[in-house]
Amino acid sequence: MATPATTAHTISAATRQNLPMYEVIIIGGSYAGLSAALTLGRSLRQVLVIDSGKPCNWQTPHSHNFLTQDGQTPAAIAAQARGQVLAYPTVQWHEGQVTAAIKQPDGFVLQTEAGSSFMAKKLLFATGITDQMPDLKGFSQCWGISVLHCPYCHGYEVRSQPLGILANGDMAFDFCQLIRHWSRELTLFTNGPATLSATQREQLAQRGIAILEKQLQYLEHQQGQLRELVFEDGDKQALSALFARIPFAQHCPLPQQLGCQLTETGLIQVDEFQQTSVTGVYAAGDNAGMLRAVSVATAAGTKAGAFINHHLIREES
Numbered sequence: 001m002a003t004p005a006t007t008a009h010t011i012s013a014a015t016r017q018n019l020p021m022y023e024v025i026i027i028g029g030s031y032a033g034l035s036a037a038l039t040l041g042r043s044l045r046q047v048l049v050i051d052s053g054k055p056c057n058w059q060t061p062h063s064h065n066f067l068t069q070d071g072q073t074p075a076a077i078a079a080q081a082r083g084q085v086l087a088y089p090t091v092q093w094h095e096g097q098v099t100a101a102i103k104q105p106d107g108f109v110l111q112t113e114a115g116s117s118f119m120a121k122k123l124l125f126a127t128g129i130t131d132q133m134p135d136l137k138g139f140s141q142c143w144g145i146s147v148l149h150c151p152y153c154h155g156y157e158v159r160s161q162p163l164g165i166l167a168n169g170d171m172a173f174d175f176c177q178l179i180r181h182w183s184r185e186l187t188l189f190t191n192g193p194a195t196l197s198a199t200q201r202e203q204l205a206q207r208g209i210a211i212l213e214k215q216l217q218y219l220e221h222q223q224g225q226l227r228e229l230v231f232e233d234g235d236k237q238a239l240s241a242l243f244a245r246i247p248f249a250q251h252c253p254l255p256q257q258l259g260c261q262l263t264e265t266g267l268i269q270v271d272e273f274q275q276t277s278v279t280g281v282y283a284a285g286d287n288a289g290m291l292r293a294v295s296v297a298t299a300a301g302t303k304a305g306a307f308i309n310h311h312l313i314r315e316e317s
């Protein structure tokens with residue numbers, strides 16, 4: 001059930017009248033945002049996409065598992081998408097970071113870091129999430145290159161090679177079972193005492209998965225390509241890749257500031273129409289979806305675009 005957003009502050013009607021007005025503003029112009037813009041632009045809606053140019057997968061050299069674009073660089077996929085979407089005269093692009101979103105009686109006012117202001121009837125947040133890197137030297141440099149979060153994106157490329165998993169507890173146990181499908185040369189690194197049950201330890205041993213509880217010191221790598229893990233005691237272990245699931249945060253705090261509810265896991269709560277708990281505010285992509293993939297973000301963007309158009313039609317009739 002959607003509820004109205006709290007008005008942070010009201011901007012005078014005269015000021016609002018002078019602002020560039022759009023039917024929909026999409027904050028975030030990566031895969032989810034561009035996909036929604038395509039649907040809305042083709043639905044004859046006046047759309048503005050505002051993007052700060054920081055997609056979560058920027059460091060990965062090749063993106064996989066997205067039909068027609070398998071193995072392309074993330075930047076090439078985005079550039080091709082932008083070219084196709086911005087060919088529609090109904091879609092405008094603005095480079096910048098949105099720093100304020102203010103609910104008004106007749107829509108929303110957005111302000112950017114550089115001081116531009118815009119107004120829209122509906123907002124779509126396609127702002128993604130940011131990964132919270134652990135304080136481990138070499139980890140962030142290898143992220144998306146040889147420290148990997150998802151076997152569907154990058155598992156095939158490291159199949160049957162010596163792999164590691166950096167995790168602990170139930171999550172580590174489940175992740176080990178999954179990754180073992182791609183390689184039998186698998187070691188679990190818990191970076192301190194393992195919090196596995198006796199049964200879990202036994203099952204991992206039965207599957208030939210070693211558990212190493214030693215404290216890690218750093219990751220030895222060459223331009224992001226992992227060579228070996230180096231432990232506090234000086235020991236080393238060579239690996240082709242390390243799988244890790246790390247915490248994340250919303251990339252953009254504005255949905256929460258507008259009053260959008262989050263799920264227990266920190267995603268923006270949306271209904272089956274991609275609508276948030278705040279009337280007129282929608283979310284799509286990584287910021288609101290559990291399965292993290294370009295194809296899934298693109299599909300969510302299409303869905304959001306279609307339902308925003310439906311809701312506008314309903315309001316207009």
Ligand SMILES: Cc1cc2nc3c(=O)[nH]c(=O)nc-3n(C[C@H](O)[C@H](O)[C@H](O)COP(=O)(O)OP(=O)(O)OC[C@H]3O[C@@H](n4cnc5c(N)ncnc54)[C@H](O)[C@@H]3O)c2cc1C
Nearest residue numbers: 028030032052053054056057064098128144285286293294
């Ligand atoms: C390292 C890594 C590798 C991956 N590899 C693959 C792969 O091989 N295959 C695959 O299918 N998926 C892969 N993924 C997952 C995929 O990248 C994501 O699912 C996808 O990028 C999500 O798209 P999105 O549009 O929701 O968010 P993002 O792509 O993260 O884009 C969010 C956009 O919003 C913008 N933004 C945020 N806040 C603001 C603001 N306040 N104002 C303006 N703009 C803002 C950002 O700058 C960014 O451009 C990978 C992810 C990671 C982290």
